[in-house]
Amino acid sequence: METYHGPVSEVRDLTSVLSQELAKAGVPVDASRRRRSEYSYDASNYRVEPLAVAFPRTVDDVVAAVAACRAAGTSVVARGGGTSMAGNAIGPGLVLDFSRHMNHVLALNEENRTVDVEPGVILATLSREVENATGSRCTFAPDPSSKNRATVGGAIGNDACGNHSVRYGRTSDHVSEIDLVTSDGARLTATETGLRATDLTDSYSIARAEALSASLAKVAQENLSTFRLEFGCIPRQVSGYHLENLLPEKKFNIARAVVGSEGTWAIVVGARMKLVPKPAAALLVCLGYEDVVDAARDIPTILEFSPAAVEGTDEAIVDTMRRRRGPDSVLGLPEGRAWLFVDLDGDDLESVRAQADQLLTQLAGNGRLVQGRAAADPAERASLWRVREDGAGLSSRLASGGESWPGWEDSAVAPERLADYLADLRELLAEYNLTGVMYGHFGAGCMHVRITYDLRSEEGRKVFRTFTKQAAELVVRHGGSLSGEHGDGRARSELLPLMYSPEVMxxxxxCRSLWDPLGILNPGSMTDPDPMDAHLALEGIPNREWRTSFDLRPVGSSGTDPWVHAVQGCIGVGRCRADSGGVMCPSYKATRDEKDSTRGRARVLQDMVRGARTVEEGWKSEEVREVLDLCLACKACSTDCPAGVDMATYKSEFFDHYYRGRLRPRAHFSLGWLPRWLKLTGRISGLVNAVLATPLGKVAAVAGGLTTKRALPRFAGAGDWRREVVAAGALAAGLADADDSVVLFVDTFTRGFRPEVAGAAARVLVDAGQSVECSADACCGLTWISTGQLGTAKRLLSKAAEALDDGTERPIVVVEPSCAAALRKDLPELVHTEQAKRVAARVRSFAVYIAEQVAEGWTPSPAKPVPEEAVLQTHCHEYSVFGSGSQKKTLEAAGVASVVDANGCCGVAGNFGFEANHYAVSMQVAENALAPALRATGDSTVVLTDGFSCARQVNQLDPTRLGLHLAQVLDPGTATRSSFSTNDQRIKETEELS
Structure with a gap:
């Protein structure tokens, strides 16, 4: 059947047959090379290229797709969020992505505490909708760390558990009924007491249900003692099929038996899930220990207090979080080198607090606890949980260097045996000179251990195989399970005979052949598996040199080409597909298409460097250009992605190579060369503004590849910014006291479009007690970087480094956050000199520097009364390079009572939103956060937009409102065209232009 391993011509023929069959049935399918690359991976170590990808909208589409696969003689793989670490969401035939369309909550029955869902609904979305509908009386309990992108169908597939499994168990504990489509086209519903036809008028499905039920009952009857002895031994025994549920004492619960079958029995097309009451009060207790073994030894004591969750992590993950996202990214962590997060809940907070105090006292008596504390502050609680939830990505590329991989990341033992198991596992790791980064569900005895295998070399892959086999033998000796949550998939199915008897195997x-007699569902997993070291994604990567402008060398030497190492940073955890939290990935949030996610782009780049192409063809890849087209280069992924994928940098590097010798888009000249044009427009700004106000303005926009739907900004005169800063009391370059001054860098955008902001910034700095020296004789090269014109960018950045390297350590305060980010991050990555590093280290965004002054005791004294409420639109580059808390802290210090945080990209992102072919998507992106925030607040609410592009989007969304820079809100003076007094004037000017 597996014709996908044949010659390319046969694969093409099979793909053509499959596509034709699906087209007849009216099922949307994509067999493009780019799409197949996106779906060749999940979050595991494996890569298997499918023939095509389909996006069913209805159950009828699924039935038709399965029929097409039967006719073409190929396999079917069901996929949700694609976050499987075991390789059970990839396969060689047709991939059915349920997350795109079949993702709805259908009906809620609060009285029976059940909810009907489609398989592609995201777990966090389900919980949120249930809580909203029931007034937080009920919720959906399973909450794996990937809950904001993992789907119900996927959770059913591998019996996902989550952080609160100590209280709520596994997904199989929350299933009432599951609607299925079998490989032979039957539509069946698995219930808690048997199996029936979904449609009671469907004679074929009725007969199929009766025959299958009888056969499954026979299997159970023939294995009564074996099933009773080998299944259900520990809370997290997820490996293998859950056949104990076929036993008479389990009431022939086929619904629970289907859970964990990893898509090898049937395809889930719907489910009725059980709900649980939501506790009235909860408190997180954080416990610090010397190491994870000490932490594990206290688990029996902690479990006496009936916690809802007992999660853990080690210092390597925490250190990486702090280095990548700043010291404020981890709040409220007690002393220690390993930590447990214990969630206690109850009917009232007072009793929960008392329980927490008692727990801390008892643990102190045990003698292993270094320090413990209750995290009552919601911000601390959210910060601590995020450390745990991002564990998989953070541990993949640690701040200290090196890589770690899954494969033995999901073993489980009885909680009381966890400490002994971890101690033995560490000894085994040491024998192979491997390091295991440990985190996981300590309270359930389930450990997630990412290990520093070398999967790139033949010797390293041999170690991977032999170590994993010995680790499997070790966990079995401890009475445990190969998998406690992620399933077996391609990673562990080969090892199942070490855990189960020949009778169980x-x-x-x-059972699998009874459900799927054709053998076309998710081949390679569970029974008759592929070898655990087959189809490894890192095997067979050509050893080539990919020359880049950016310095992409990893921390520590990996022996891998820096470009290859960089683009392989994505491990597929899919946080870029999250339905909430963070800023990335704005394009995916707008389109919900895998190609527009950071992960989708990374996977196509990974195929670019592994392919049979030459280097030149790789850099000229149309598939890569296409997948990068809607990347806004917002840089948010460099912070939000737990693995630190920086797609903005990769896009810039790729475009620099792709367009060599090719005609670039017109916008790369009109916007990419904007600083050059501004030198000209500054001299004749009156004439330019007058022309742009006529119909010729639209002609000019079209000629430059710009949209005519967006109002062009008004150009400032060449000397406007200088008059502003001089009036503010700033000094010329070289006149300030070097020991008691800051350098105010007035960037191109501020000089060319918002000179009044330069004056306001200077006045605020003077008010804060600073001597201010202005610098405006350099360019950060941002527009050339974002359009991939890196030769020019490097020359401009080199000149900027020379101009700003004055022999002091004075802070360089940059007005425009995107320019600050370019000088801080891109400068040392593109200009490989000590001078560049010195200058970059001194750079601060205006918001960050002012927040530092506030922290040191300065209180802002704006001339105008501060507003009661403000909408805060943090620029994406500020967010990714400097963090997102500075502006809010300063506003609160200034007396702003309420700050509405529009946490997301505005959609303009420099040149992106001005380009004609991107305008529609830019407005869709605005609907992620900014547009709703504007609609939810009144016209009098101040909108804070330090980024010029953000300010333009605010005015585009609501012409009656103008985005203000933080300096304008804090402005202590009243110089010309500054602070709030110019609002009406500037809005009127913008309206006249448009």
Whole structure:
């Protein structure tokens, strides 16, 4: 059947047959090379290229797709969020992505505490909708760390658990009924007491249900003692099929038996899930220990207090979080080198607090606790949980260097045996000179351990195989399970005979063939598996040199080409597909298409460097250009992605190579060369503004590849910014006291479009007690970087470094956050000199520097009364390079009572939103956060937009409102065209232009 391993011509023929069959049935399918690359990976170590990808909208589409696969003689793989670490969401035939369309909550029955869902609904979305509908009386309990992108269908597939499994168990504990489509086209519903036809008028499905039920009952009857002895031994025994649920005492619960079958029995097309009451009060207790073994030894004591969750992590993950996202990214962590997060809940907070105090006292008596504390502050609680939830990505590329991989990341033992198991596992790791980064569900005895395998070399892959086999033998000796949550997939299915008897393995094979007699569902997993070291994604990467402008060398030497190492940073955890939290990935949030996610782009780049192409063809890849087209280069992924994928940098590097010798888009000249044009427009700004106000303005926009739907900004005169800063009391370059001054860098955008902001910034700095020296004789090269014109960018940045390297350590305060980010991050990555590093280290965004002054005791004294409420639109580059808390802290210090945080990209992102072919998407992106925030607040609410592009989007969304820079809000003076007094004037000017 597996014709996908044949010659390319046969694969093409099979793809053509499959596409034709699906087209007849009216099922949307994509067999493009780019799409197949996106779906060749999940979050595991494996890569298997499918023939095509389909996006079913209805159950009928699924039935038709399965029929097409039967006709073409190929396999079917069901996929949700694609976050499987075991390789059970990839396969060689047709991939059915349920997350795109079949993702709705259908009906809620609060009285029966059940909810009907489609398989592609995201777990966090389900919980949120249930809580909203029931007034937080009920919720959906399973909450794996990937809950904001993992789907119900995926959770059913691998019996996902989550952080609160100590209280709520596994997904199988929350299933009432599951609607299924079998490989032979039957539509069946698995219930808690049997199996029936979904449609009671469907004679074929009725007969199929009766025959299958009888056969499954026979398997159970023939294996009564075996099933009773080998299944259900520990809370997290997820490996293998859950055949104990076929036993008479389990009431022939086929719904629970289907859970964990990883798509090898049937395809989930719907489910009725059980809900649980939501506790009235909860408190997180954080416990610090010397190491994870000490932490594990206290688990029996902690479990006596009936916690809802007991999660853990080690210092390597925490250190990486702090280095990548700043010291404020981890709040409220007690002393220690390993930590447990214990969630206690109850009917009232007072009793929960008392319980927490008692727990801390008892643990102190045990003698292992270094320090413990209750995290009552919601911000601390959210910060601590995020450390745990991002564990997989953070541990993949630690701040200290090196890489770690899954494969043995999901073993489980009884909680009381966890400490002994971890101690033995560490000894085994040491034997192979491997390091295991440990985190996981300590309270359930389930450990997630990412290990520093070398999967790139043949010797390293041998170590991977032999170590994993010995680790499997070790966990079995401790009475444990190969998998406690992620399933077996391609990673562990080969090892199942180490855990189960031949009788159980025979029962597995028989049950699978009963459900799927054609053998076309998710081949390579569970029974008759592929070898655990087959189809490894890092095997067979050509050893080539990819020359880049950016310095992409990793911390520590990996022995891998820096470009290859960089683009392989994505491990597929899919946080870029999250339905909430963070800023990335704005384009995916707008389109919900995998190609527009950071992960989708990274996967196509990974195929670019592994392919049979030459280097030149790789840099000229149309598939890569296409997948990068809607990347806004917002840089948010460099912070939000737990693995630190920086797609903005990769896009810039790729475009620099792709367009060599090719005609660039017109916008790369009109916007990419903007600083050059501003030198000209500054001299004749009156004439330019007058022309742009006529119909010729639209002609000029079209000629430059710009949209005519967006109002062009008004150009400032060449000397306007200088008059502003001089009036503010700033000194010329070289006149300030070097020991008691800051350098105010007035960037191109501020000089060319918002000179009044330069004056306001200077006045605020003077008010803060600073001597201010202005610098405006350099360019950060941002527009050339974002359009991939890196030769020019490097020359401009080199000149900027020379101009700003004055032999002092004075802070360089940059008005425009995107320019600050370019000088801080891109400068040392593109200009490989000590001078560049010195200058970059001194750079601060205006918001960051002012927040530092506030922290040191300065209180802002704006001339105008501060507003009661403000909408805060943090520029993406500020967010990614400097963090997102500075502006809010300063506003609160200034007396702003309420700050509405529009946490997301505005949609303009420099040149992106001005380009004609991107305007529609830019407005869709605005609907992620900014547009709703504007609609939810009144016209009098101040909108804070330090970024010029953000300010333009605010005015585009609501012409009656103008985005202000933080300096304008804090402005202590009243110089010309500054602070709030110019609002009406500037709005009127903008309206006249448009």
């Amino acid at each position: 025979a029962a597995f094979s028989e």
